[in-house]
Amino acid sequence: MTTVFCITALTTLASAVAAMSLRNLVHCVLCLTVSFIGMAMVYLQLSSQFVGFAQVMVYVGAVAILMIFALLMTRGGQELFMREWRPMHWLVGGLVSLALLAVLVGSILQSPVIQNTGPVDKVERVKDLGQSLVYEYLLPLEALALLLTVALIGAALIALPPKQYPIKPQPRENS
Amino acid sequence: MIGKGILKGMMETARNLTGSFHDPERLTTVSYPEEKIPAKENARNFPFLVYDGDDWESGLRCVSCQICEKECPPQCIYIEKDTQKKADFLGKLQFQPKVFDIDVSVCMGCQICVEVCPFESIRMDRDFEYAKSDRFEGLLLHKEQLAKSNKYYHQIHPTEATETDAIREGKRQDHLAKERAKAEKLAQAKEAASKSQSKEPNKE
Amino acid sequence: MWFEDLLIQIKSVLVLNAPEGLRPILSAMLSATPILSAFGGLFAAVTLLERKMLGRIQNRYGPNRVGPFGIFQPVADGIKMLTKEDIVPKTADHSIHFLAPLLLLLTAMLGLSVIPYGEKLVAIRFEAGIVFFFAVGGAAELAVFMAGWASRNKYALLGSLRAIAQMVSYEIPLILSSVCVLMAAGTLSLDEVAKSQSGSMLSWYIMTPWGLMGCVLFLIATLAEVNRSPFDIPEAESELIAGHMTEYSGFKYAVFFLAEFVAMFAMCALTATLFLGGYHPPLPILAFIPGPFWLFAKLMVLVLLFIWIRGTMPRLRADQLMEFAWKFMLPMAVINLISTGCWIALGRGSLGWGLSALINLAAYGALSRWLSSRPNQQKRTYRFAEGPMHAA
Numbered sequence: 001m002t003t004v005f006c007i008t009a010l011t012t013l014a015s016a017v018a019a020m021s022l023r024n025l026v027h028c029v030l031c032l033t034v035s036f037i038g039m040a041m042v043y044l045q046l047s048s049q050f051v052g053f054a055q056v057m058v059y060v061g062a063v064a065i066l067m068i069f070a071l072l073m074t075r076g077g078q079e080l081f082m083r084e085w086r087p088m089h090w091l092v093g094g095l096v097s098l099a100l101l102a103v104l105v106g107s108i109l110q111s112p113v114i115q116n117t118g119p120v121d122k123v124e125r126v127k128d129l130g131q132s133l134v135y136e137y138l139l140p141l142e143a144l145a146l147l148l149t150v151a152l153i154g155a156a157l158i159a160l161p162p163k164q165y166p167i168k169p170q171p172r173e174n175s
Numbered sequence: 176m177i178g179k180g181i182l183k184g185m186m187e188t189a190r191n192l193t194g195s196f197h198d199p200e201r202l203t204t205v206s207y208p209e210e211k212i213p214a215k216e217n218a219r220n221f222p223f224l225v226y227d228g229d230d231w232e233s234g235l236r237c238v239s240c241q242i243c244e245k246e247c248p249p250q251c252i253y254i255e256k257d258t259q260k261k262a263d264f265l266g267k268l269q270f271q272p273k274v275f276d277i278d279v280s281v282c283m284g285c286q287i288c289v290e291v292c293p294f295e296s297i298r299m300d301r302d303f304e305y306a307k308s309d310r311f312e313g314l315l316l317h318k319e320q321l322a323k324s325n326k327y328y329h330q331i332h333p334t335e336a337t338e339t340d341a342i343r344e345g346k347r348q349d350h351l352a353k354e355r356a357k358a359e360k361l362a363q364a365k366e367a368a369s370k371s372q373s374k375e376p377n378k379e
Numbered sequence: 380m381w382f383e384d385l386l387i388q389i390k391s392v393l394v395l396n397a398p399e400g401l402r403p404i405l406s407a408m409l410s411a412t413p414i415l416s417a418f419g420g421l422f423a424a425v426t427l428l429e430r431k432m433l434g435r436i437q438n439r440y441g442p443n444r445v446g447p448f449g450i451f452q453p454v455a456d457g458i459k460m461l462t463k464e465d466i467v468p469k470t471a472d473h474s475i476h477f478l479a480p481l482l483l484l485l486t487a488m489l490g491l492s493v494i495p496y497g498e499k500l501v502a503i504r505f506e507a508g509i510v511f512f513f514a515v516g517g518a519a520e521l522a523v524f525m526a527g528w529a530s531r532n533k534y535a536l537l538g539s540l541r542a543i544a545q546m547v548s549y550e551i552p553l554i555l556s557s558v559c560v561l562m563a564a565g566t567l568s569l570d571e572v573a574k575s576q577s578g579s580m581l582s583w584y585i586m587t588p589w590g591l592m593g594c595v596l597f598l599i600a601t602l603a604e605v606n607r608s609p610f611d612i613p614e615a616e617s618e619l620i621a622g623h624m625t626e627y628s629g630f631k632y633a634v635f636f637l638a639e640f641v642a643m644f645a646m647c648a649l650t651a652t653l654f655l656g657g658y659h660p661p662l663p664i665l666a667f668i669p670g671p672f673w674l675f676a677k678l679m680v681l682v683l684l685f686i687w688i689r690g691t692m693p694r695l696r697a698d699q700l701m702e703f704a705w706k707f708m709l710p711m712a713v714i715n716l717i718s719t720g721c722w723i724a725l726g727r728g729s730l731g732w733g734l735s736a737l738i739n740l741a742a743y744g745a746l747s748r749w750l751s752s753r754p755n756q757q758k759r760t761y762r763f764a765e766g767p768m769h770a771a
Binding site: 176177178181184185187188189191192193194195196201202203204206 | 432435436437438439440443687688690691692707743744746747750751
């Protein structure tokens, strides 16, 4: 178990590092996809199949594709990195990452899950997950659904042509 | 209703799918090398040289005038004149080709050589099985491969061959008439000469 | 049953006689090998069958040269593909160009691992098997993109972008139309779904109105998902050469085709499992014939249907494709979910059956009326072909 975990963790980290440091943006997205798959493997090792497969479906099947489309439709996937050294950027970026890390580590340390260090005996069942979504977390679920619907309608509105003209054959004058 | 047209189309293809099993008439193709669809009379692809009689060398109609060589758009004909002359079907002495090559890998079957030939010697063939293992030498046809008899020509293009024969017969008749006229003229001249000789022997 | 027990006995004897450390690997390989070889053989058979059937649809013989009735044609094709030169464009992204066909084949083959071939014959028994199936299917889009992008060819890139757009849009009705079965079976695991349809033909889900509608929607979405005619826009030969496969030759090209066919088999096997009772025989009397046989028989019927459709329909335009996905398939799949809910809520009896049929018929009629009244469904006048310019 630990060797498998080490391999997946190393792969995930290595591909995440590669996703940030590679020159070609399409390569970056592909490496990011590998790290998404690595995350899914970690979920699977924690014996939560549904979350793992949903991770693959959403992140590999949809988010990576979305990023690729955004990439190809904006700048053609060419090299975009700024070559010169800008200390200010590095400073701000580092501070933000440190703050994020602190928040994450803090919340993980405070959560009750961390107290339970023994082996997980209860295998997560999809039914439990669904029931807790529908009974316990109904309001957040509905809010999310509403938000997504609003986003979908907004996207459709943006994509709509300003006004639809019927296509008529145009007679030529000199015919 | 969406899908009605699709179902109709599916029924049609289903009828086609099963149709040819109980009705072989429906099959539009034949198993080619074993079975062949008889060629149409107007089928043509590459030119050949017509000869009269049984011996291809002496019967060859070509007089190596080289008009076809000059007219050929892709320039796939190569002719060399022989120094030797031979008598044609009218008995006249004509040149003959020493080399007559057609590169069928270049020929585009335009039939211009046939149109321009004044001696009805080059005609279109309909043979198309030219697959060779050597595409340079194998597809360069020489005189002896190109020469085919007038009988063969009648076989593949009967109408056209009959027309050609009529033209040649006309030419022969003209030639004969001319010969006859010439002979008559000659005879008349002789007669006149002998008459005048008898009258005025010293004039010459 | 005897067939499955025999297979399991063989496997356990082989595994137990192996050394301790090798057992897990040997067990996995013994599960994978029959699946891979069976579907590889099926690929060869179906390529020949497809060409034969298309030939007969066009009143031709089809391939009949290699061996009696041309049955060795796949062998000849395979030899030809293997001996061809493997050309990689100079400016291509070599590693990604190499990885793309492998990834595509991997995603197609992984889908086969969760299909139940018999009551006891499942390679991987996942609790969320169908989610796994769709998750690996989603990765196929990435492989197609990799193939198109790494080739550095405009046709390839255009083809792969078209493929992605098509696969993403049709994945939604695909998943939604399978959800109705999951609702009825109350599980995400495929062998549980198959088990819930035991008994005679009448307990298959296709025998319910929502099941029939779901099956039709699922099959149409499957056609689009595996890029088969009439949804073969990504590799439209007349427009895009071969789409994302343009710069591939030799064996890699064959691998693309293998992946396409295996994906089709996997989807057909999933359709059979979800709607056609999986490995169950149509009548309980026929249960002496082993389950894998029935699954493959149903799969072959679906494959024949796909070939028949390919021989019938011309290729769709890209805008028609999108319109069909978003304006017909998606609303119909959502309404189908409601009708399934009604069926379950009314106790799965004849009352629920009738209400479900009513909802589906009304929705179908209304949707098709609305769609066929839209301006772009009217007969088109092609300006340069038959418009006033041409008449003048």
